[in-house]
Amino acid sequence: MAAEPTFPLVAVVSSYPLLAEAVEGALEGIAEVRAFPAGQGDTADFLRLLQPAAVVVDSAEEAEAAAEFAREARATLVHVSLREDRLRLLHAGRWQNLSDGSASPERIRSAVAAGIYLRGVRT
Amino acid sequence: MRRTSIVVADPGPIFRAGVKHLLGRESDFEVFEAATLPALSQTLEEQQPDIALIDLELPPSGGVAAVAGLAPLYETRMIVWGFEASSEAVLAAVTAGSKGFLPKEISPAGLIRSLRGVVRGEAPLSRGLATLMIDAVHGLEERGRARERAVTLSTREREVLALVARGARNRQIAQALSISEFTVKRHMQNILHKLDLPSRRAAGLFYRSAFEPAGVFDMERTA
Numbered sequence: 001m002a003a004e005p006t007f008p009l010v011a012v013v014s015s016y017p018l019l020a021e022a023v024e025g026a027l028e029g030i031a032e033v034r035a036f037p038a039g040q041g042d043t044a045d046f047l048r049l050l051q052p053a054a055v056v057v058d059s060a061e062e063a064e065a066a067a068e069f070a071r072e073a074r075a076t077l078v079h080v081s082l083r084e085d086r087l088r089l090l091h092a093g094r095w096q097n098l099s100d101g102s103a104s105p106e107r108i109r110s111a112v113a114a115g116i117y118l119r120g121v122r123t
Numbered sequence: 124m125r126r127t128s129i130v131v132a133d134p135g136p137i138f139r140a141g142v143k144h145l146l147g148r149e150s151d152f153e154v155f156e157a158a159t160l161p162a163l164s165q166t167l168e169e170q171q172p173d174i175a176l177i178d179l180e181l182p183p184s185g186g187v188a189a190v191a192g193l194a195p196l197y198e199t200r201m202i203v204w205g206f207e208a209s210s211e212a213v214l215a216a217v218t219a220g221s222k223g224f225l226p227k228e229i230s231p232a233g234l235i236r237s238l239r240g241v242v243r244g245e246a247p248l249s250r251g252l253a254t255l256m257i258d259a260v261h262g263l264e265e266r267g268r269a270r271e272r273a274v275t276l277s278t279r280e281r282e283v284l285a286l287v288a289r290g291a292r293n294r295q296i297a298q299a300l301s302i303s304e305f306t307v308k309r310h311m312q313n314i315l316h317k318l319d320l321p322s323r324r325a326a327g328l329f330y331r332s333a334f335e336p337a338g339v340f341d342m343e344r345t346a
Binding site: 020025 | 134135140142147206230
């Protein structure tokens, strides 16, 4: 019997559960997506325990908390601003605004997939 | 089994995709997408979905205007949803023909439960929003009574009262309206007498209750 393929883990820390649904749909066949509620106050610590390959958040507060982990673990971090319809990506320890176009699931997929690939190349 | 068809009318591709992915796992839903009012109109015309989930800020004129224009034309049950809303926006949505109001923070299970409820004829409205609706209706009644009382005021007295409500002093009011301070005082006396109010502060509060919109309501506290 063939073993189930194991996908990299992507954590979505969000106040809007539908964001996790959208990310899960966008990363189908690429990554395993798990959703966590925002605002629990322990984001950096629990990400250290979970060790995801990428993190998606939807608030500036969670972005700053997750950035601690992302810098340590060289994980991809995407901050989706749902109200402003904008994306930014933590890359090489610095935030980059992805300003061309809106915050679509496809753009999240591109950012996360590229980050996961580059992380695999580096390690 | 007949599937419930839903059009998600939202300018945000993430919310459209999120709802589509969520309901795609359920065998009893079929989902269409629309990012603007023209796209929504086209979907309603061509697909005649059972439910339309319409964003409060749907371009170009917002979800309330969309519901007001479309609800009389289609049998589709329309539900407005949004990040946050003033009490007046929630009331306006329901008055325009929305069957309820949902917060975008809604859980996947909550959204599915709400949509199935809509099919059964239920109105999706969280407890907090229901309370808000009742408050808004009461506020409208009070506002109506206050406006009836305000009919006794002259146009000039209304202008003076509006400035009083903004905290203006007699001298500032006199300058703004190009009248003397004495005349302002006389207008104030008439206003208090006509409205049977005890003080300038009460007059300011009266004006705000009659003519100014309610504050923004944060749905995160009540969803």
